[in-house]
Amino acid sequence: MDSDRPWPFEVHQLSQRTLVIIESDRFGELPHIYAVLGPKKAIIIDTGCNTASLRDFLETLSCLEGKEFQVVNTHIHYDHIMGNYGFSMASQRRCRGICQGSRSRAFSENWKANSLQDMVGASILDFAVTDWLDEGARIYLNDDEPTDEESLEILHTPGHTPDSISLYLPAENRLFSGDLIYPGSLFLYLPGSSLEDFRESLHKLRAFIASKPEGCGYFGQFAMAMQADPNLLSLLLSCGHIDPELPAKALEVLRKVDLPEITSPASVPGTSPSCVDQRMSAIELR
Secondary structure (H helix, E strand, C coil): CCCCCCCCEEEEECCCCEEEEEECCCCCCCCEEEEEECCCEEEEECCCCCCCCHHHHHCCCHHHCCCEEEEECCCCCHHHHCCCHHHHCCCCCCEEEEEEECCCHHHHHCHHHHCCHHHHCCCCCCCCCCEEECCCCEEECCCCCCCCCCEEEEEECCCCCCCCEEEEEHHHCEEEEECCCCCCCCCCCCCCCCHHHHHHHHHHHHHHHHCCCCCCCCCCCCHHHHHHCHHHHCCEEEECCCCCCEEHHHHHHHCCCCHHHCCCHHHCCCCCCCCCCCCCCHHHHC
16 A cells, blocks of 8 residues: 555544444445454454454554454454455464354355345455354453453354454444344345344343343443443444444334334335335434
8 A cells, every 4th residue: 555645444442442444445344343442352343344454454553553353243244354364364463363153054154145245235255254253252351361251252243244244342332233233224134134134133142131230341432421421321322324333222123123114125116125124214213
């Protein structure tokens, strides 16, 4: 990359251990990439659109100096995996591996067809997945002294894609939700999408969130405000787009969603299954 050209990444520190990196890309996706820091490594959740090398950019951040990287993809759509190549090259010895969910491995392994790259004119360079993550697996931030508190727990949350996963960080009461939910139109008529799986994943997340204590260990950027307003201490959703700290109460507005109420592609004139969404607006989710 030309040294005089600015990086297409914007970094915000959400907590002492979590960064969000927002990429300005040619597809207009503005993917949210997350780095969760441990003592010796950083977990990189999704790798964006490869507008520039994410790997090279991370090397410029002082808080990541000397740390190894471990990549986790929430699913295999192009805007979440195009930067994988930079971590997969043999020369990149500081990368511990690239992980994906194990629920629909055949779908994930066929990413050349299922990533939507042909639909948008993207070109994804080859990469190798090293670990397939089962439901309930944990990625520890400190492999030398592993604790559940300082780990990312894997939840299989299909719907947007059959291989979608979410990751829960107990230390911050934070759930990285990928594209399962974010404040905007949720696209569920793409190849591999399932309305039934989406509904079941929402039920699963509601039950999961209900089992977590209010205010469990969160140290976000609004710490002073949280002392004044305990409601801000509830679980946060770090989404794949638009909002890195969406209150989990946003899930409550989707309780009314039922399959018979969802608009079907055939009922919308001039549309096709690949371009119809559920018409859930940002206002509805807030």
